[in-house]
Amino acid sequence: MVSDDRSAQDGRPAGPSVRQQSALAGAVGALEDAVAALADGGPDDGERFDAALRRLGGLLGPAGEAESAAVGPRLSALLTDTPPFPRAHLAMMVGACVERGADPVACADPVLAGLREALTGALLLLDRWAESDEDALPDPDRDDPGRAHARIAGDGRADARHAHRAVAGWWTLDLWRRAAFALCTHAAVRRTARADGVTDVLTELIDRYRERSEQHDLKGLRHLAAALDDEPLLVLHRPSGTGYLLRMDGLTDNFQLHTLLAEALIGGGHLPGVRPDPEVVALSRTEWLDGRRFIATGAFNLVAPDGGWIWNEGMPQDIPVVDGVRTLVLDPQPYERSWAAGRFVEQVPGDLRLERVLAPEEAVARLAAAAPALPFEQAVR
Structure with missing residues (x-):
């Protein structure tokens, strides 16, 4: 076997080495373990998860088609149990895997569900912000989400949860948009989403958002969802x-x-x-x-x-x-x-x-x- 650490003899770039493939598989396994540990709520589980996600991100870059096809659905399956902010970054990794050959239909449901949640949260932030004494909406690229949370959170645990949902949706919507876009370029995903009623829900949320704000550019995704x-x-x-x-x-x-x-x-x-x-x-x-x-x-x-x-x-x-x-x-x-x-x-x-x-x-x-x-x-x- 020709070493994958060097270029192939025909002059084309070689795929990931066996060592890289093994490291990537190990990183996915470590992230799966970290997500499972989050349910136990140990004091170090958040740090363990963050470290596993960073390691995976570094290894996913050079991954090829076969590796992306193998890990894409595994990463998508983790989205539901991942904390809100890193969940959007993980969704971006799923989108990257799909662009390189992972099964888009196998990856789609958690990504589209995450987009729906982010849109719902962003609309909630618009409602809460309109009730505050702030004029300019927060800028996800420059402003502090903690300050926005404090601005819109009221008294009580339930209200704090709603504020967290709103801030998470607003700050991560663009990441969800990009991840969902990568999947919805595939006709099989669009057909399934339309048949299941997902498209109608998403387009209704997108239309409501676009009527109220231009903070996130959702026009391309709207056209894509309507294809x-x-x-x-x-x-x-x-x-x-x-x-x-x-x-x-x-x-x-x-x-x-x-x-x-x-x-x-x-x-x-x-x-x-x-x-x-x-x-x-x-x-x-x-x-x-x-x-x-x-x-x-x-x-x-x-x-x-x-x-x-x-x-x-x-x-x-x-x-x-x-x-x-x-x-x-x-x-x-x-x-x-x-x-x-x-x-x-x-x-x-x-x-x-x-x-x-x-x-x-x-x-x-x-x-x-x-x-x-x-x-x-x-x-x-």
Whole structure:
């Protein structure tokens, strides 16, 4: 066996050495023991846990795919019993393991549960802070969480617990956001979370938070959580009276959807118009920008069956469901549109596939039930 402490003979960097792998496994085992000991509440158990977590963090950096795949689910299983502040750092380690090959579904539930708890705590802090005499919200990067706790904690043990929950959520939310983002880039995690109702809960919490604060940037996670996978889309083209059934995968924004609609229907020869630039299409599917800049141009006005506009700045999730399928009407553009090509969440590849052209009588019947597009002045209200 070639020593893993040196580069492989083919010139590629070698993986972790046997000694490193053994050390990593030992560090995970030590952390598991430390978490179990926390339940006993010994005077030194907190220090033991902190030391085990630091050691694991130092060893996880050079870990390869196989090692990350082995330890990721083990670390995720420890999240529930880990104290609130270090729990978020451990979640980041789980996210790093997933990025290197750990099973995202096996790791997902405790991470998404931790995100839910952090969001709930952050909302609680916003409530408590509004009741205090402080104007500026605390800055997790600069301010002391102990001072914030003292500011919002009232009398009684229960109230102190609520204050701790609020401060922990506020100070760790960005770590949970990053860990959850790493997992939710995987379609299997998004599908499971949506089927279990987790997505609805998280998006409701994210929306409530974003209405009240911009302290943490949750827009990317919100788009990612709303991504539609293996989702049918019924498209009706009003000028031609035709209809199309397509299927969306991994679409996170309507700019991306608009480009791929033009490629499928204009590029596919079904509708008149100018086919999108191949580079623009590639950037809407799988390619990364890498410093490049391409301009996409609009081909349609996207309209809901009730006449409301579906804005490019929104998400495919905004398209209403009619008779069990998301339904979109395409009208001529009322004005020219252009935007920087790409995907809002570049880590997620997207696709839109044409499955069938509707029979003329079906398309006509569905279009007859669709309302005319609202005038621009009403649409923007």
